[in-house]
Amino acid sequence: MAHSITLIPGDGIGPEVSAAARSVIEAAGVAVDWDVQTAGLEVARAGGNPLPDRVIDSIRANRFGLKGPCGTPIGGGFRSVNVTLRQTLDLYANVRPIKSLPRVEERFDVDMVIVRENTEGLYAGLELMIMPGVAQSIKLTTERSSRRIAEFAFRYAERHGRPWVTMVHKANIMKISDGLALETTRKVAPLHPTIELREMIVDAAAMVMVRNPNSLGVLVAENLYGDILSDLGAGLVGGLGFVPGANIGDDAAVFEAVHGTAPDLAGKGIANPTAMIQSAVMMLHHLGEKTAADAIQKAILRQYDERKVITGDIGGNAGTTAFTAELCRLVREIRETSG
Ligand code: NAI
Numbered sequence: 353m354a355h356s357i358t359l360i361p362g363d364g365i366g367p368e369v370s371a372a373a374r375s376v377i378e379a380a381g382v383a384v385d386w387d388v389q390t391a392g393l394e395v396a397r398a399g400g401n402p403l404p405d406r407v408i409d410s411i412r413a414n415r416f417g418l419k420g421p422c423g424t425p426i427g428g429g430f431r432s433v434n435v436t437l438r439q440t441l442d443l444y445a446n447v448r449p450i451k452s453l454p455r456v457e458e459r460f461d462v463d464m465v466i467v468r469e470n471t472e473g474l475y476a477g478l479e480l481m482i483m484p485g486v487a488q489s490i491k492l493t494t495e496r497s498s499r500r501i502a503e504f505a506f507r508y509a510e511r512h513g514r515p516w517v518t519m520v521h522k523a524n525i526m527k528i529s530d531g532l533a534l535e536t537t538r539k540v541a542p543l544h545p546t547i548e549l550r551e552m553i554v555d556a557a558a559m560v561m562v563r564n565p566n567s568l569g570v571l572v573a574e575n576l577y578g579d580i581l582s583d584l585g586a587g588l589v590g591g592l593g594f595v596p597g598a599n600i601g602d603d604a605a606v607f608e609a610v611h612g613t614a615p616d617l618a619g620k621g622i623a624n625p626t627a628m629i630q631s632a633v634m635m636l637h638h639l640g641e642k643t644a645a646d647a648i649q650k651a652i653l654r655q656y657d658e659r660k661v662i663t664g665d666i667g668g669n670a671g672t673t674a675f676t677a678e679l680c681r682l683v684r685e686i687r688e689t690s691g
Contacts, residue, residue: 354383355639358410358417358606363392364613365623365672366420372625372676373418373632379680380644381687382636387414392422392433393613403433408440417606418635420628421613431477437606438470443599444497445504446470446578447634448610450565450585450595453626454657456666457590462565466585467508468578469501470599475575493529493574498536504600505572506544512570516548517541520557520573520581533574558584582610593624593665596631598638607635621671624663626652629679647690651682 359374361367377384389407396402402424411417422433437443446468452461478490505517519537523530534551541549550569552560554577560568561584573581586595592611599606609627617623629648636645655661661678662668670678 354385355416355641356385356387356414357635358407358414359386359388360391360407360417360419360422361388362420362613363394363423364421364615364618365611366392366422366613368618368621368623368672369609369625369628370418370420372672373628375676375680376629376648376683377632377636377644379683380636380641380648382639382641382644391437393425396425396430402430403436403440408437411437411441411604411606415604416635416639417604418632419606419608421609421611423613423615432475435475435477438599441599441601441604441606442471443601443604443606444469444471444500445600446597447508447600448578448582448585448595448597449630449634450582450589452589453594454653455659456594456656457588460565460588462585462588464561464565464568464585465508465512465514465570466578466582467501467505467570467572468582469497469572469574471575472497473575475579491526491529493532495532495536498533499540501572502537502540503543505570506540506547509547509570510544514569515546516550516569518550518552518557518568518571520552520554520571520577522554522577524553530574537572554581557581561585562588586610591624591665592627593663594626594630596627596629596634598631598634605635605638607631607638621673622664623672624665625672625676626663629676647683647686648679650686651679654682654686655679 361370387410389410391407424432448466451463472492474491476492521530521534523534586592595610633645633648661670
């Protein structure tokens with residue numbers, strides 16, 4: 353039976369990379385009924401709400417979404433489409449595996465995971481102008497969210513055979529907010545005795561990520577630290593074209609690359625779809641389609657190892673379509689030889 357999945361093509365390079373992900377899923381033999389829902393800048397420009405209720409309703413009904421990056425109009429009273437989507441569906445855990453692919457960025461050999469709290473912190477949207485010339489942003493931290501993101505990180509470490517979780521914070525300065533998150537994580541740790549809890553201040557963590565990223569294991573952090581460190585992680589593995597992500601809640605999950613709409617590449621057919629395709633691989637694992645997910649991952653490894661059809665961001669000259677066609681060919685070949 354076909355899976356019903358909401359597809360949000362998004363803005364900028366979003367439609368190009370999400371079309372690539374669709375083709376690869378099809379090549380892997382997974383039947384999907386795509387419920388295509390537009391959201392983002394283009395919808396806002398046409399006079400609508402950039403995140404219409406129909407999009408939320410569709411994801412609620414299907415429980416799974418694959419999403420291209422969405423822009424948000426600056427000004428005009430709109431909140432970020434991405435933040436609103438995550439908050440409305442309570443997709444509280446943002447999982448971003450940072451893993452090197454062969455022959456992409458040979459200075460580093462990275463294999464770590466970022467688990468970012470997705471609903472609070474400075475992204476809670478609690479901003480106000482106290483008086484002319486004085487603005488305030490409230491960093492919201494609750495015990496409930498701190499506990500569930502810590503729980504998620506420890507369970508993730510257990511399931512994926514990763515021996516430690518590194519809690520990244522700035523509790524030496526933000527003693528109350530980050531202090532609460534840290535204390536809560538310390539209370540969760542003993543419930544997971546096979547996993548070691550390590551703690552690190554965020555500025556030190558940025559340095560360690562460059563010098564010895566794998567020592568961080570599963571890095572768990574509040575929203576802003578997780579956001580910034582994710583892009584740093586992308587830099588270590590070849591750029592934003594590579595890092596996938598999953599926004600996971602108790603009732604729904606939305607899979608999307610770490611990158612944004614890349615306005616500099618949009619419409620040129622040259623974006624690297626790997627991050628989006630690897631997000632689709634994460635989704636296939638959640639759907640129980642392990643064989644298909646493994647075939648795609650194996651094909652990605654082979655394509656980069658051969659380095660014949662690669663995109664411009666890492667020195668190749670293939671466009672998005674040629675890259676995707678080659679990957680689909682490899683996926684089919686792997687399926688035929690293993691079946
Ligand atoms: P960006 O991620 O779109 O681009 C940063 C740099 O990375 C650019 O040089 C771009 O060309 C490159 N890049 C990104 N994706 C790539 C890919 N697949 N292949 C090759 N190169 C790639 O970040 P930026 O410019 O800060 O944001 C642009 C817009 O995207 C903003 O409106 C922002 O709000 C939105 N955004 C949306 C996100 C989402 O929907 N989840 C996440 C991040 C940003």
